[in-house]
Amino acid sequence: MLERLVESLEASPMTKRGDYNYFIHPITDGVPICEPALLREVGCAMVRMLDLEGVDKIVVAEAMGIHIGVTLSLMTDLPLVIVRKRPYGLPGEVAIHQTTGYSKGELYLNGVSEGDRVVIVDDVCSTGGTMRAILSALDQIGAEVADICVVITRGDEDIGRPFKTLVKVAVSESGVRVVDTYR
Numbered sequence: 001m002l003e004r005l006v007e008s009l010e011a012s013p014m015t016k017r018g019d020y021n022y023f024i025h026p027i028t029d030g031v032p033i034c035e036p037a038l039l040r041e042v043g044c045a046m047v048r049m050l051d052l053e054g055v056d057k058i059v060v061a062e063a064m065g066i067h068i069g070v071t072l073s074l075m076t077d078l079p080l081v082i083v084r085k086r087p088y089g090l091p092g093e094v095a096i097h098q099t100t101g102y103s104k105g106e107l108y109l110n111g112v113s114e115g116d117r118v119v120i121v122d123d124v125c126s127t128g129g130t131m132r133a134i135l136s137a138l139d140q141i142g143a144e145v146a147d148i149c150v151v152i153t154r155g156d157e158d159i160g161r162p163f164k165t166l167v168k169v170a171v172s173e174s175g176v177r178v179v180d181t182y183r
């Protein structure tokens, strides 16, 4: 279990975004190509780990939460909410300020209502800025977060509540090392 993920992560090419050591991987970038077997491996592990009891919706962030969310939505039959990087101006839309290790921007949440029970999934948690921003928007709406799972965690970020991860990695200029695998 998770062999494809571990092997491909440790073979990730590296680049720099300012001072940030950025690894390039099919799950986090869709580059160079995302194999169905890898998506299946990730989807099966997440379904096993997540507490899906009574959950109404899966929440993901554009862009690199989308393929993971679609995989889980097809496996669980739960609807998908995509937090977008552009506004739609619909009633109830919540704007969120996102800060990552290498960027800042706005995200916009639609489609979650007060009392909804959701799970959040994403490709990677690094500084935790994206996850904290989404959690604060869901809290503002009055939705309940049943569980959170990311594919990859890098660093020891605090997002204000426990969350699950499939693998934990250490990243340096020379590459990615998987330091823990959860299944």
Ligand SMILES: O=P(O)(O)OC[C@H]1O[C@H](OP(=O)(O)OP(=O)(O)O)[C@H](O)[C@@H]1O
Residues within 6 Å of the ligand: 028, 061, 062, 063, 064, 065, 099, 100, 101, 102, 103, 122, 123, 124, 125, 126, 127, 128, 129, 130, 131
């Ligand atoms: O823990 P953090 O420091 O917030 O980093 C994690 C976030 O960074 C990436 O998103 P990004 O905004 O770069 O957009 P992308 O999904 O379009 O690559 C990634 O998909 C996570 O959502």
Ligand code: HPA
Residues within 6 Å of the ligand: 021, 022, 023, 024, 025, 028, 029, 100, 101, 124, 125, 126
């Ligand atoms: O190092 C990274 N690689 C890909 N996506 C990311 N999102 C946050 N950090 C990274």
